[in-house]
Amino acid sequence: MRQYKGEEKRSAVDVTIDRLLQYLQDQGLGDGDRLPNERDLCVLLEVGRSTLREALQRLAARNVLEVRRGVGVFVSYKHGVAEDPLGLTLIRDKERLARDLLEFRIMIEPQMAAMAAQHATAEEIAELEYLCGAVDDLIRAGKPHLEMDKEFHTRIARCSGNIIMPKLLPIIHGAIGVFIEETGGQLREETMRTHRAVLNAIRARDSVAASDAMYLHLIYNRDRIRPDSILLGGSYSK
């Protein structure tokens, strides 16, 4: 393949990946859009067939593209967000993972809720209201509420107005999953009350209260995995 300035030291596949990404941008291709067929792409990108295929596979593995066999190549709806993007499934110490993920969530989610109180549209608030109620219903019915719970937090991330936040969702999801395993699904009452308080504060455009409520929600969770939990009668005396 012909290489251009700045491409000299890279493998043909890496160069092809860059050209493909540039092509998507230049053509303004987004969610679900179809790419030209392989032969045309080879011509457009000035690369050979096997290099192109390898590049397509690599971008599919990164969830940027979706290769449907016998149908064509499409822009993935997953927006290039990798499965387990931080390699959390590889961490062996699950207790520490749960603790550190909560620490991380405490660093970002209260602020995220405060931003949502500034930026959420009326339509988004109605969606949050629906999701909050749906989590409550599942908890009251004693059914698994994890997925819906994720969706509630995810939606708040989208309301924050920051484009990084909703991309961090896979990490946050991981956090909730690991945590719920650790605590065996406790904190049902506290979850309902604090979720509702976050929602009410966002609706009232009260950033401080939204941050406080989210903080309280997460602190309940963190307390619960401490050996000397206040909620369980301890006092962090150790």
Add this chain to the structure above:
Amino acid sequence: MRQYKGEEKRSAVDVTIDRLLQYLQDQGLGDGDRLPNERDLCVLLEVGRSTLREALQRLAARNVLEVRRGVGVFVSYKHGVAEDPLGLTLIRDKERLARDLLEFRIMIEPQMAAMAAQHATAEEIAELEYLCGAVDDLIRAGKPHLEMDKEFHTRIARCSGNIIMPKLLPIIHGAIGVFIEETGGQLREETMRTHRAVLNAIRARDSVAASDAMYLHLIYNRDRIRPDSILLGGSYSK
């Protein structure tokens, strides 16, 4: 392939990936360790050769494994952290990306510096000292300091004691890269002073000062990309 309880609804490749990850954990395999050959893996995991190969390729694409042709399969040194894990290269509005990445960094890096002041070992502080000086030298020599700058922030993340922080490095790296492009490499004096202040506060075990210095460092950066920058004589009056 034989499927077990909980595996029923998933593709053979997905099941194989899970079994491989479990195998790595059970065997305690880490950085650079070699996996058994394909034939043995097929027996161990009870899967066919082509399914195994596809699973290995997928885990290689996720930087969990490294497949060296003709040599063998190894655990990757990249710890499963994906290239561009949040798909940031796909975001077209680079100005907004720079702004939102800085907003995100302001949410986590001051706290990260405060934690580093609590947890850094004497050896780690010596490393930070070296990196801080190396960035200064490059800036004074008018040479590119981006890579070394990343390394300084990265090392502080490792000192925080939270296992998520150093895994967030690829995102932070992206942030610094995009930002430096946006501002055309300004802020050299401010970078030297605020980096040094972060280092000194960590050395003095002063969490509050470490957080303040990092905050100031990032606020300088954010100010600089505002149209009405205070550093450039404006006053956010617009």
